[in-house]
Amino acid sequence: MYTHEDPVVIDPEGSDIQGEIRRIRERGPVTEVVLPGGVRAWSVTGAAELERILSGSEVSKDPHQHWPAFRNGEIGQDFPLLNWVNTRSMFTAYGSEHRRLRNFVAPAFTNRRTSALEPRIRGIANDLVRGLDAAPASEPVNIREHFAYPLPLRVINELLGVPEHLVGPLRKCVDGIFDIGLSEAEAVANYEEMIGLLQTLVAYRRESPGEDMTSTLIFHVDDPAKDFSAHELVGTLYLTVNAGHETTVDLIDQSIYLLLSNPDYLAAALDGRLSWTDVIEEVLRFEPSIAHAPLRYAVRDFSIGDVTIAEGDPILSCPADANRDPEIYGESAVRFDPTRTNKGHMAFGYGAHRCPGAPLARLEALLALPTLFQRFPHMRLAVSPEELGTVPGFIANGHDRLPVFLK
Template sequence: MSNHTDPIVIDPEGSDIQGEIARIRARGPVTRVVLPGGVPAWSVTDAAVLKEVLSGSEVSKDPHQHWPAFRNGEIGNDFPLLNWVNTRSMFTAYGSEHRRLRNFVAPAFTNRRTAALEPRIRAIADDLVAGLDAAPESGPVDLRGRFAYPLPLRVINELMGVPEHLIGPLRTCVDGIFDIALSAEAAVANYEEMIGLLQGLVGYRRENPADDMTSTLIAHADDPAKDFSVEELVGTLYLTINAGHETTVDLIDQSIFLLLTNPDQLAAALDGSPGWAEVIEEVLRFEPSIAHAPLRYAVKDLVLGGVTIAEGDPILSCPAGANRDPAVYGDSADEFDPARANKEHMAFGYGAHRCPGAPLARLEAQVALPTLFRRFPQMRLAVSPEELGTVPGFIANGHDRLPVFLK
């Protein structure tokens, strides 16, 4: 029989992410949970403790070095989060290894490179909105599928230099990576197919180099003076397309949803006070695209938030929990308020692993939202919020669909 001290078993479908996080937080800043696949872990929902976890070297993301259960073969191929912990990239690297890999990626996301993408982002947003405008008026339009989804996908394809023939197949694979509910066989097959497609991308760009991220990384991998393998190159592309696409889809999706369900806030944004940048920061705080970020491991025995964690124990950081910590945001932590003074958040992580693509995600949202809302100021949800469903899985935090009446 269960009692209140049993660990909270995380819902693999993520059907009520914020409700579940509130229940986890009620147990304390660092709490026992059970991950999909039956793996026990510690959830950190407290902002101060999470900053401590993410800024030090006592916690690692490398399971090969620091997760004994993984190293000893206790974590099988059927572990639903395997692709999140197993792919060799800066996402799963530690210490100097992480710094080495990150140094190859950082140049793709400099402020200069990001700013250079703005005209293309604007053209893509205008094109998508024009397509929506041309559609027959009668029925509802799914803005997730028709706007929030294709915009970041086209931007990331442009950034990475993905040729036309690989765009469709890669899109299918990206969807599968975030679907934790896939069977073990389907998840492994999807992962292998995606790695194959990315190897195909590398082959294509090796023959047809251009001014894109893939071509730049190939030049590093082909330089014997640089310590960067082709496997790491493919892992980096895998990380970029997964981390850089779904997260921005959810940011745009949640922004549209929160503005449509808070008409006063929408009116204020269209009026320019607070500005779109402020709105986006509050969306990132209130409904971050990554609710839980798997997975970290204690490098040694440590005490966090008054709880003793043993060396090798898995730790699940919870930015969505930290972003609504009452100790930081007071009684209004659970309210969406773009005018609030403190909108600091951990939607893009914190410390060494902070997301290098954060400026690009912000830019995409800052272009996309005003383009959409200025064209369709009368837009409204076509169903009640309860009917929207959620993205499968407990990691990504978005809606299954977003049907609206545009006019």
């Protein structure tokens, strides 16, 4: 049951994500929006409402079961979010199917496995900083491109066992997945190319297995006792590459930007008065890597607040606003403050679909930031914030570029 005649139309380019989210929130914690492609959905921005949506049984992430418009063929190939809802993985699974698929992925992200990656992540961070040290002091450096981007890329490639010849092509495809502004033809071609590259990765690791996640998942596919198909393997790799890379890039990007914009907090972190963990958690609250998370679908009619959501209605989660809800964080909700007591957030989701890679993302940021700032404590922005731009699309929340003077 839709109630607004003039819902907010989401900008597919995400040129002013926080401004647009404020306009949505002004209409209430659950309100109607129009997604790119003309699809109407409910945007959930209130923290209590989003927590209920994400943790309850009233919604599903499986469009094949619970989105009648998708199931009946009304959602065409030109829907800009098609690749976000159509790829079979635990991201788009529901109930027992989600638990089954998650069980194959979770072992790669246990605390023990994550901690074992620390020396390698530290080595990558140090290697990147050494490379930055050679840059001329008088010239700006795009720190997103030369530090925030390559560190998670190298980590996820090593985790998955991606050979060198596939690294560049996969990077290009990941960028395209988050760019909702691509034409239908460009989006389809990008998706098909990425699936093809992941199939090539599987073939490579089948011939040359290693101590990596892809090789482990191939073992599950080949085990007749395991209920895990080759199609689900590729979908799982697709999810892991996209969720495990861009989101961590934006976490590091936003952390650098917010610290450079708040030099007192940077100084406190550098001299130990403020922990890097406190900084990272506040960045995740204030500027989460995912602004809007598509999509969920009402399993049945239900009411939330003063809104009735009908069975089959699509739902767009908005952690970027739930994390700034004044009901939770008070009047300071819209301020970046790593010293605040309550830094709880839903940047990694909530409930059954909470991101299993959250500990790895946190570890990468925890190692990357002090490595960078201890080497370049006088780093400063080289342009005004208005000149930084945003990454394409309304899902990811990062800067298009982040030029800095290192020294």
